[in-house]
Amino acid sequence: MKRADMRGVAILALLGAAAAIPGFTQDEELPVVTEALPAEGDPAAPEPAELWVNGNAAYEAGDFGRAVALYGEMREMGVDNGHLHYNLGNAYLRAGELGRSIASYRRSLRLLPRDEDASANLTFARRSARDEIAPPEPPVLLRTVLFWHYSLAPVEVLRTAVLVGLGFWIVLALRLYRPASEVLRWSAVCLLAVGLALAGSLVAHAAFSSPVAVVVPPEIDLHAAAGEGSVVRFQLHAGTEVRVIEERPEWVRIELPEGERGWSMREYLEIVE
């Protein structure tokens, strides 16, 4: 292989390494934050780290409302990760907001799907829900067959797909100079198959995953049509998780596992995308 050819393959490899840099996901163990970092820029505007530390302190002190407010402020600043939603779920649950806590745990598990703590707390919170309605979950068979889709967060799927894709192109590039290599050929086939599976997962996450709504007030009415004057078909209670099948600016249509459908005002539901 000549120097120019090696250069091309090396560029592909470097791209792969760049895609795998830390910070792409939240799986990496980061140090515990116990003190707020000094603010940069506007000293009046708190940094996410400061909100994080103060939110945790408020939670530990039993001021769950303040903890919710501080964690919520972090979200408004654009911070979005599974740990924040986990803490927010805890704070909501302690504050008596069952529906919002379940929604937060669901968001946490969407970003950290293998997080046992979030799963345990979600199970705990669900025990307080009044309605005996199974939360919308995919069938076990589907979860087993498409394990990568349900066990990996979308960002993890994206990172893995990028790495696999780069590996595929690198292997293809190497095959230009080692066309007879069976190892390279089968590596390319395998990487292509894995890459397609991951790409399909990304497409499914983006296009086909239906949002879930969690009931927030203690009790809500589900109407036959989108309007307060419409007939109330049934009622749901705080913490019940239902599938969203249609969204309008002020109304959301949901569906129960048995197929019953109804409209609720959007403000009564916490929708988890």
Place this chain on the structure above:
Amino acid sequence: MDTSMHGRSFGWFRVAALVAWAVLLGPAGAGSQEPDRIQVTVDRNQVALGDQLYLTIRIEGSPDEPPGLPELPDFRVLSRGERRDMQITNGRVSNSTSYNYLLIPTRAGSYEIGPATAVIDGAEVRSRPFTIQVTDAGGQDDEQDRDLFVTSTVSTDRPWQGQQVIYTWRFYSRVPVGQGSIESMDFGSDVVVEDLGEVRQFSTSIDGVQYSVNEVRKALFPQRSGEVTLPQTQLRVQVEAEQARRPGRRRSIFDEFDSLLGAGGRWATKYLLTDPLTLDVRPLPPAPAGWNGLVGEFDIRASLSRRELQVGQSATLEVQVGGSGNVQLLTEPDIPELPAFKIYPDQPDASIDRSGRLLTGRKVFRRALVPLVAGALDVPPIDLVYFDPEVGDYVTRSTERIDFDVTPAEGEEELMLTESLAPTTGKVAVRILADDILPVRRTAAGIVSAMPQGWRLWVWFVGGVLPPFLYVALLAHHRRERRYAADRTLRRRHRALRDALSVARKLRSGAGPASAAEASRIVRRYVGDKLGVEGSALTPSEAEAALVRAGVDGALAARCRGLLERLEAAQYGLAPVAGGGGLAAETGAEGLSDLIKAIDRQLRGRRP
């Protein structure tokens, strides 16, 4: 006249006699000729105990409902379905329905089978009664001569109420038998029945005769005092028909072959019944306080997992109650008040053993005790009251008092239930006292977004878009290199301009011989590479001619030739042909580059 009178009187007598005959006998005669609309038949009217007979009720036409069976108190009756028949006789269609029953006699004697009834077209019809003889089946009184028989026994026929009575049913056989099943072993509601293991099979010898025995054991618990009857138990078993007819016949080797090849399929069904048993159940004497219904033989033990602990630490008190008898009634004995402890009860462990000769069981009750005060504490004796049938009275057993020392707690009181060890198993007895959510996180990952804004696009570009383009570029490069390797002329032609310009940029300016030679070599090499000929051997005229043939404008070709001629002259020290003063500029880097680029523009896209 007499004659006539006699004759008239005789005539009246004959008429009266005929009328009387018609009135009295007519219906009877007509009835005797019409067939019975309901008939009850049996396949035989003499049967031995242990055999069975088939009873058929045949009804002409379609009955409105199934027929009513006659009273058969000394037979077990099993329905064997019904059959409908249609007959056409002399163009007349008739229907009949047959109901089949299997009768199994339960005792010997002569029995009149009463009329069966049915309702046909709204009218009730009755069959004629008949008699059946049930014999003792020769030889069955003498067990030694029987090939198949069943027995049932009880461990005691005068039990106390609630006492465990072992009921043993055995099937003895000394001939090969096929499938068999116990069709009824129902003891009624006066006794509670518990199975004692699976069917046991063993061999035994009765007065020198070897029998194969199947044994079923049950533990019975009479629920009321007085006379309690245990009904007969019926076994249905398949025996070879030949064997059934001649019980004493020995099997030949051909019978064995028949059995082996599946040809020995002449089976007959035989029913074997045990005799009913009667228990004289004695009532229990008045019960003392604390008795909860246990009858049998029981014991009680208590132990503590640790004898030395601090205030706030926990120890497990384990109370075991077990024995033989009505173990279903085992409940936690009354534990005395323990005001110096916090007490957390646990789910008891229960086990019942049915594999032995008696029904035995054991229950283990656990409580976590957390002392609230320091000092010498104790768990008082715990009593268990039960009725012992052997003694005929109530018995009280007690555990020993358990003493232990409690020292003051070090630091705050803390419940440590998970540290208490069960005294017998050594396992930690854990009880979930309460549940709660897991705590919040403090990791710095909480302040970093999983996917910062804009990163997704960058990742898509780096990972998804760029690699294919790079690969395509690499592929193009690779293919070009392969073509160059296969065709060196092509490589020279494609790289002629780049190589020429590259060398020309390094050319030393001036008109000296060295510079002239180098500039001449650059021009000739370019022309040679571009036209696919050996450039160094070209003369200026040949170069001009080759360029013109390749499509270069004549003036430009002449310019090239002129330059080459002047360079040759300068190279060999001759006076320039013309315009020698401008040679330095013409053969400089820029001059050569301009000439070569001008030629290249005209040669671009043209194949030599």
